[in-house]
Amino acid sequence: xxxxxxxxxxxxxxxxxxxxxxxxxxxxxxxxxxxxxxxxxxxxxxxxxxxxxxxxxxxxxxxxxxxxxxxxxxxxxxxxxxxxxxxxxxxxxxxxxxxxxxxxxxxxxxxxxxxxxxxxxxxxxxxxxxxxxxxxxxxxxxxxxxxxxxxxxxxxxxxxxxxxxxxxxxxxxxxxxxxxxxxxxxxxxxxxxxxxxxxxxxxxxxxxxxxxxxxxxxxxxxxxxxxxxxxxxxxxxxxxxxxxxxxxxxxxxxxxxxxxxxxxxxxxxxxxxxxxxxxxxxxxxxx
Amino acid sequence: xxxxxxxxxxxxxxxxxxxxxxxxxxxxxxxxxxxxxxxxxxxxxxxxxxxxxxxxxxxxxxxxxxxxxxxxxxxxxxxxxxxxxxxxxxxxxxxxxxxxxxxxxxxxxxxxxxxxxxxxxxxxxxxxxxxxxxxxxxxxxxxxxxxxxxxxxxxxxxxxxxxxxxxxxxxxxxxxxxxxxxxxxxxxxxxxxxxxxxxxxxxxxxxxxxxxxxxxxxxxxxxxxxxxxxxxxxxxxxxxxxxxxxxxxxxxxxxxxxxx
Numbered sequence: 390x391x392x393x394x395x396x397x398x399x400x401x402x403x404x405x406x407x408x409x410x411x412x413x414x415x416x417x418x419x420x421x422x423x424x425x426x427x428x429x430x431x432x433x434x435x436x437x438x439x440x441x442x443x444x445x446x447x448x449x450x451x452x453x454x455x456x457x458x459x460x461x462x463x464x465x466x467x468x469x470x471x472x473x474x475x476x477x478x479x480x481x482x483x484x485x486x487x488x489x490x491x492x493x494x495x496x497x498x499x500x501x502x503x504x505x506x507x508x509x510x511x512x513x514x515x516x517x518x519x520x521x522x523x524x525x526x527x528x529x530x531x532x533x534x535x536x537x538x539x540x541x542x543x544x545x546x547x548x549x550x551x552x553x554x555x556x557x558x559x560x561x562x563x564x565x566x567x568x569x570x571x572x573x574x575x576x577x578x579x580x581x582x583x584x585x586x587x588x589x590x591x592x593x594x595x596x597x598x599x600x601x602x603x604x605x606x607x608x609x610x611x612x613x614x615x616x617x618x619x620x621x622x623x624x625x626x627x628x629x630x631x632x633x634x635x636x637x638x639x640x641x642x643x644x645x646x647x648x649x650x651x652x653x654x655x656x657x658x659x660x661x662x663x664x665x666x667x668x669x670x671x672x673x674x675x676x
Numbered sequence: 677x678x679x680x681x682x683x684x685x686x687x688x689x690x691x692x693x694x695x696x697x698x699x700x701x702x703x704x705x706x707x708x709x710x711x712x713x714x715x716x717x718x719x720x721x722x723x724x725x726x727x728x729x730x731x732x733x734x735x736x737x738x739x740x741x742x743x744x745x746x747x748x749x750x751x752x753x754x755x756x757x758x759x760x761x762x763x764x765x766x767x768x769x770x771x772x773x774x775x776x777x778x779x780x781x782x783x784x785x786x787x788x789x790x791x792x793x794x795x796x797x798x799x800x801x802x803x804x805x806x807x808x809x810x811x812x813x814x815x816x817x818x819x820x821x822x823x824x825x826x827x828x829x830x831x832x833x834x835x836x837x838x839x840x841x842x843x844x845x846x847x848x849x850x851x852x853x854x855x856x857x858x859x860x861x862x863x864x865x866x867x868x869x870x871x872x873x874x875x876x877x878x879x880x881x882x883x884x885x886x887x888x889x890x891x892x893x894x895x896x897x898x899x900x901x902x903x904x905x906x907x908x909x910x911x912x913x914x915x916x917x918x919x920x921x922x923x924x925x926x927x928x929x930x931x932x933x934x935x936x
Contacts, residue, residue, distance in 0.1 A: 401759055401763060403755075404755040404756065404758055404759035405755070405756060405759045405771075407752055407755065408752045408753075408755065408756045408775060408815060408819070409774075411752075411808060411811055411812055411815065412774060412775055412777065412778060412812060412815065413774065415786065415790055415793075415808070415809075415812050416774075416777055416778070416781070416786075418789070418790055418793045419781075419785065419786055419789030419790050420789070422789055422790075422792060422793065423785070423788075423789040474688055477684060477685075477688070478685070478688050478689075481681070481685040481688075490689060493689070493692070493693060493696075494689065494692055496692070496696060496913075497692060497695075499869055499873075499913070499916055499920075500873070500909075500912075500913065501872070501873030501874070501875060501890045501912070502873070502875065503873075503875045503890040503891075503893055503894060503897065504873075504890070504893065504909045504912050504913070505695075506897055507699075507893060507896070507897040507905045507906070507908070507909045508695035508696065508698065508699050508909060509695060510897055510905070511695070511698045511699065511702055511902050511905065511906060512694055512695045512698040516708070516710065517698065517902075518694060518695075518697065518698035518701070519694070520710075521708060521710075521712075521713070524710065524713070525713050549691075550691070550692065550695065553688065553691075553692065554692060603780075604779065604780065607780050607782075610782075611782035611783075611784060611785070612782075613783065613784050613875075613876050614875050614876065618894070618897055628782060628784045631784055631785070631788065632784055632788065632880075635788050646788065647788075647789075650784075650785045650788050650789060653782050653784070653785045654781065654782070654785050654789070657780050657781050657782060657785070660780055661777060661780045661781075664780060665773055669769065
């Protein structure tokens with residue numbers, strides 16, 4: 390009965406192996422194969438020589454550089470706005486007694502990016518709900534140009550729509566617990582509201598905010614759906630570019646697709662390492 | 677200052693709720709003229725289209741596959757948590773971190789990078805590949821939730837029951853399951869949500885048998901028919917909510933049964 394408590398090697402191996410095989414084998418294969426193909430080792434295409442030219446060419450390619458910078462810009466904008474507004478929302482909800490707000494803010498977390506993209510499109514596209522609201526309050530505008538413009542506003546809105554509740558959901562329990570424990574003491578000691586928030590509340594939930602921010606930054610940077618449905622076709626995001634390059638009918642582009650893929654994986658690994666350091670950092674003051 | 681705080685809170689909530697209001701309005705109305713304050717032409721055309729086009733079968737299948745993935749992820753998470761909680765070795769933290777890795781790896785990279793391996797190993801079994809990749813991305817979330825429960829409660833009670841003569845199965849069913857049931861249900865729901873919301877895996881790896889709900893929605897997202905896109909989004913949410921409510925009901929019934 391491997392599921393139970395016997396602590397011998399066979400039982401332990403049976404408990405850990407299925408998950409380990411799935412996670413480790415897929416991750417290891419992806420990293421090794423992507424690195425190999427990005428260095429030009431693709432026997433199926435009669436490419437047998439190791440070369441760095443695909444990476445070198447990528448970094449001088451205008452399309453790649455612009456799409457990379459564009460993805461970084463959109464991800465940083467949406468993540469930083471989500472972190473600020475999400476933390477504020479978490480704080481406000483921890484003080485609110487309304488069960489409606491407590492439930493309604495969580496809805497976007499459960500939506501897929503595709504469903505969320507549909508909602509953002511119907512709300513902010515031309516003649517969508519926002520347009521009609523402007524008409525309703527008497528602001529006359531010819532058309533709303535939020536979707537499909539090159540500054541990525543629609544994707545930022547989509548990422549914020551998914552990111553704000555996620556951050557709020559992460560910090561809400563900590564803020565709730567901290568507020569009850571420290572607020573009165575801080576007030577008795579003459580702490581003002583602003584000092585209390587800046588010097589006590591925020592440092593205590595710094596770890597939760599940073600780790601959640603890292604998760605959403607990473608996701609926003611490489612997400613395919615958001616950019617594909619609501620982003621401009623030029624510049625494409627790095628995720629969309631990797632997919633398009635990989636599926637290019639000219640098979641020699643496959644190595645370029647894999648090189649873009651490898652860059653994405655390398656960035657993710659760096660972020661994973663930072664995430665790991667945050668989680669394992671000193672627990673001093675954490676709640 | 678208080679007024680400003682309330683205003684910011686109000687704007688954030690409006691930003692989050694507005695798309696949901698838009699979805700509900702567009703689900704039941706077919707047109708909204710620029711000169712009109714409210715939409716008009718009440719219609720259930722979108723709902724009729726969903727059922728007449730047999731898309732409800734695809735949606736139901738998508739839910740069933742996600743339930744299967746969530747169940748497998750939960751079982752694997754329980755096994756993994758039990759292994760980690762009862763053993764101590766040098767690289768335990770590193771091993772634990774390995775299982776969180778898929779949370780931060782891009783779906784696009786994993787699908788493109790593993791494409792060749794899956795074509796070589798399981799050619800013709802796209803169902804198995806899709807399920808494996810769904811588990812790959814759902815497992816970290818359910819594992820994180822289940823393992824955090826194990827870290828809080830431990831397995832000492834179960835060990836005491838075993839020491840007092842309870843059989844393996846009885847100590848698991850009567851001690852472990854009641855204590856961890858809430859954690860198991862939460863882990864299951866989380867894995868379900870992650871699997872249910874996947875788009876790229878089914879789009880890139882799956883064949884026509886593995887079209888999921890997110891995929892059938894895509895043609896309507898940026899199409900001109902807002903009514904149908906809103907109906908599909910509404911039904912996508914409803915399908916998910918039904919499963920989550922059922923899970924919560926099962927949890928309540930289980931707890932009620934124990935109290936009786």
